[in-house]
Amino acid sequence: MTTSPMIAFYDGHQIPQLGYGVWQVENDVTEDVVGQALAAGYRHIDTAHIYGNESGVGAALRASGLDRDDVFITSKLWNDDHGYDATLKAFDATMENLGLDVLDLFLIHFPVPSKTLRVETWKAFIELHKQGRIRSIGVSNFRVEDLEELEAATGIIPVINQIELHPYFGQQQLREYHASKAIVTESWSPLGQGGGELTDPVIADIATAHGATPAQVIIAWHLALGLVVIPKSETPERIVANFESLDLRLSATEIAAISALDKGESGRQGANPNTFS
Numbered sequence: 001m002t003t004s005p006m007i008a009f010y011d012g013h014q015i016p017q018l019g020y021g022v023w024q025v026e027n028d029v030t031e032d033v034v035g036q037a038l039a040a041g042y043r044h045i046d047t048a049h050i051y052g053n054e055s056g057v058g059a060a061l062r063a064s065g066l067d068r069d070d071v072f073i074t075s076k077l078w079n080d081d082h083g084y085d086a087t088l089k090a091f092d093a094t095m096e097n098l099g100l101d102v103l104d105l106f107l108i109h110f111p112v113p114s115k116t117l118r119v120e121t122w123k124a125f126i127e128l129h130k131q132g133r134i135r136s137i138g139v140s141n142f143r144v145e146d147l148e149e150l151e152a153a154t155g156i157i158p159v160i161n162q163i164e165l166h167p168y169f170g171q172q173q174l175r176e177y178h179a180s181k182a183i184v185t186e187s188w189s190p191l192g193q194g195g196g197e198l199t200d201p202v203i204a205d206i207a208t209a210h211g212a213t214p215a216q217v218i219i220a221w222h223l224a225l226g227l228v229v230i231p232k233s234e235t236p237e238r239i240v241a242n243f244e245s246l247d248l249r250l251s252a253t254e255i256a257a258i259s260a261l262d263k264g265e266s267g268r269q270g271a272n273p274n275t276f277s
């Protein structure tokens, strides 16, 4: 069976580059679709407390019969739980939902600029990491100023920043900053939430040339750029086909043509971290 390449974190751990996201998957179907994803070969599941489906992810993991250490699980701390003590409490709830003793990766879901609790929250993450309850600690939707704030206050840099990133919203500047700090970039909504990119003529032509689907071309583009990528699908054939993107190799010209589709800020589809609370 095809397996995902691994991307190394500076802390010594590694993450499967292609994972499976479960935002907007109802908890009562999560065990089933995550089970399908594990059977298709995914070994990395991306959930969050706010998705309400951590228990379904944990149930799928147990039902799969796979070794715990063979599957990488990410969850995220929600915006209401910023603060040192609140983080410790929320982490316990996440672990109870998942039914796990150790989490592979925990992320601060959003920076929430209207609050000023990012550093206290990060200190709780550092403590949980020291205790061995989280293998790697990171963030999501953080801007350069938020990353700089954590580093200045604690000297500990997140291993990863999970950000909105797809062909129409390429995030070149933030990716360059991450690279300068050895922070891994992870793409959320990598397919643009099933929107315009899937029918874009540039992507359609590349898909035709390879006998691939547009989604496979987009996922292969993320992989070629070295990004961690977590497409979501509840459709059995798409769960399998998206994983098979690992077999698709794009040329440098094709990668450049997809990167050139970037629309800058107008390509953004999801919550803007500048204002989201």
Ligand SMILES: NC(=O)c1ccc[n+]([C@@H]2O[C@H](COP(=O)([O-])OP(=O)(O)OC[C@H]3O[C@@H](n4cnc5c(N)ncnc54)[C@H](OP(=O)(O)O)[C@@H]3O)[C@@H](O)[C@H]2O)c1
Pocket (backbone or CB within 6 Å): 020, 021, 022, 023, 024, 046, 047, 109, 140, 141, 162, 163, 187, 188, 189, 190, 191, 192, 193, 194, 195, 198, 213, 215, 216, 230, 231, 232, 233, 234, 235, 238, 241, 242, 270
């Ligand atoms: N950190 C954050 O703030 C944040 C925010 C958003 C998302 N995320 C993470 O990123 C993951 C992925 O992002 P996302 O769920 O927003 O969107 P996405 O993966 O870009 O797109 C998912 C949509 O595309 C459709 N789709 C999937 N595969 C397809 C294919 N092969 N052909 C055509 N359509 C396809 C899905 O439909 P079906 O399901 O009907 O197949 C669904 O409607 C999430 O699940 C979550 O884990 C994180």
